[in-house]
Amino acid sequence: MYFAFFWRVSTEDNQDPTASRNWQYTRARSLIEPHGGSIVAEYSDVGHSRSVPWQRRPGSKALLDALADPNRGFDAVVIGEPQRAFYGNQFGNTFPLFVHYGVQLWVPEVGGPIDPTSEAHDLVMSVFAGMSKGERNRIKLRVRTAMAAQAELEGRFLGGRPPYGxxxxxxxxxxxxxxxxxxxxxxxxxxxxxxxxxxxxxxxxxxxxxxxxxxxxxxxxxxxxxxxxxxxxxxxxxxxxxxxxxxxxxxxxxxxxxxxxVWNRQRKDEVLIDVTDVALGHETKLRWNTTEDWIWxxxxxxxxxxxxxxxxxxxxxxxxQGKRPHQRKPHRSRHGYQFKGLLLCGIDGCGRRMQGQRNHDESYYRCRFPQQYALAQGLEHPRNVYLRERELVDPLEHWLGRVFDPDYLEDTVRRLAAAAGDTTTTAAPVAAAQARIQRCEARLAQYRAALDAGADPVLVAEWIAEVEAERTAATAELKAHKQRTRQLTADDIRHLVHNSTKARRALRRAKPEDKNELYRQLGLRLVYQPERHLVSAEVNPVGFLMCPRGDLNPHPLDRGLAPQASASAIPPLGLDHTAAPRRVRGKDS
Missing domain, CATH: 3.90.1750.20 (Putative Large Serine Recombinase; Chain B, Domain 2)
Incomplete structure (x- = not known):
């Protein structure tokens, strides 16, 4: 059997990730090797608390995603220590996925795979998950009590940045x-x-x-x-x-x-991310304590x-004067802003990002420049600079759509095809995986020759099993890279972009937060110059992605796997935000 190995280590108590991984790996191997198992893949969470659900930990999330892949390259998952992997009710929320996809979960505490029909196995895993939660709570209590005593009785500086002064x-x-x-x-x-x-x-x-x-x-x-x-x-x-x-x-x-x-001015509270979905777990919030809770x-x-x-x-x-400290609540906007983080103030000496704000049920972007900042820099900056979002949306979408117009289509296809021809970055992972496979083949040939020459069969068999496991992992990696990497030809690009009308309609229908993600992937940068009533726009795309449905749903960019596109494929833009919709100024702007 081929196994994926999962391990976790916290860096909060200065543990050595290498040493922790090694003893968990040794424990996992001692469990599966008597049954003919070998480890071909590895997933880990380093520096992430066990209290965070699997879906929110990067290594755990990658393992869950791999379970759904029929070409994952392993048949089962082995965990060195369940207390480090599961916390509270996480086992009950996670194990059904293993059962659904037919992947066994092996842990040393049950001596092999967990039987989904066994009440004893379920009880054992629930006990260890509960012990994990109890251990974390005990550590928190001991640490907080010790810090309170050190601050009160010894007056010890407990770390952090020194106060100003x-x-x-x-x-x-x-x-x-x-x-x-x-x-x-x-x-x-x-x-x-x-x-x-x-x-x-x-x-x-x-x-x-x-x-x-x-x-x-x-x-x-x-x-x-x-x-x-x-x-x-x-x-x-x-x-x-x-x-x-x-x-x-x-x-x-x-x-x-x-x-x-003085200690304990602030505390960390764990609050539910979504009260309607407890499985998402908690997030940590810093909150101010009342003066009665301070430790002097x-x-x-x-x-x-x-x-x-x-x-x-x-x-x-x-x-x-009503200036007592108050609990600062996180501001979560109910409205999405299309140009969040993309629009800059163009006044000389400022250059700060303009913040989204709602006024009279409309979205605006504001640069609020405190007077003490202006005094410190000697700037002539208005206290507030505003730009209405709707005055920018239509001209920008029209400008972006021009790249798909018939007049620009062939030039766009030519430039993107030329950029896609540069496979230096996309070929690197494939070449590395192929080199690993070739090295494994050479080592297997050497071991077989040693076996023919009379070497110890047991020892050579162990060597061969290790190399075959490495070759299997490299083969799976190579296959994944080939599936994700495809060089676009001119015909491919022409097929993708020929229907510009649908593309523009999809852009208009998209949610503001989806548009914002798309603009970020395009490398959009907007600079508002209020004295000229002008917004200058620049696009520097880092990749050109194929979408199987032909729509504009934004997908995460995978740098190194997507062909690089040139910013010059997009016509230049200067927008007068006071002008009528869709008015695009000339190239000189």
């Missing part, structure tokens, strides 16, 4: 002898000589009566770098152009500036920047 300094050897032997040391907070005075200024100005916005404007006017500008590595996703009000508010709400170590150290743990009385006065002022 502080830096990390050495605090001596680690109290755990094993970690100390590895060179691990404790750290503590110490005032940063550059940013600590800024924190003191923020608290002093707020207590004196200045508002958060006025404080942010003053810091930007004085040229003081914001936290993300001072240390770009701590917030690489921030623009760092000025002081945001949220940054000032976060500093005013942080109790660690009093010199005390019994005595100061580092040098304070403000007194505790100043901090408490600040909190009273914020509560009086």
């Amino acid at each position: 502080y830096r990390l300094v050495d605090a001596g050897p680690h109290p755990n002898p094993a970690k100390a032997a590895e060179g691990r040391r404790l750290q503590r907070l110490a005032p940063d000589p550059i940013t600590a005075p800024v924190v003191e200024r923020i608290f002093a100005e707020y207590v004196s009566g200045l508002g958060i916005y006025a404080i942010a404007e003053g810091l930007a006017r004085d040229g003081i770098p914001s936290p993300s500008a001072y240390d770009p590595r701590r917030n690489p996703h921030r623009c760092g152009t000025g002081w945001a009000k949220s940054a000032v508010r976060a500093i005013l709400l942080n109790p660690r500036y009093t010199g005390y170590q 150290s019994e005595r100061p743990a580092h040098e304070p920047l403000i007194s505790r009385e100043t901090f408490e006065l600040t909190q009273e002022l914020m509560r009086a």
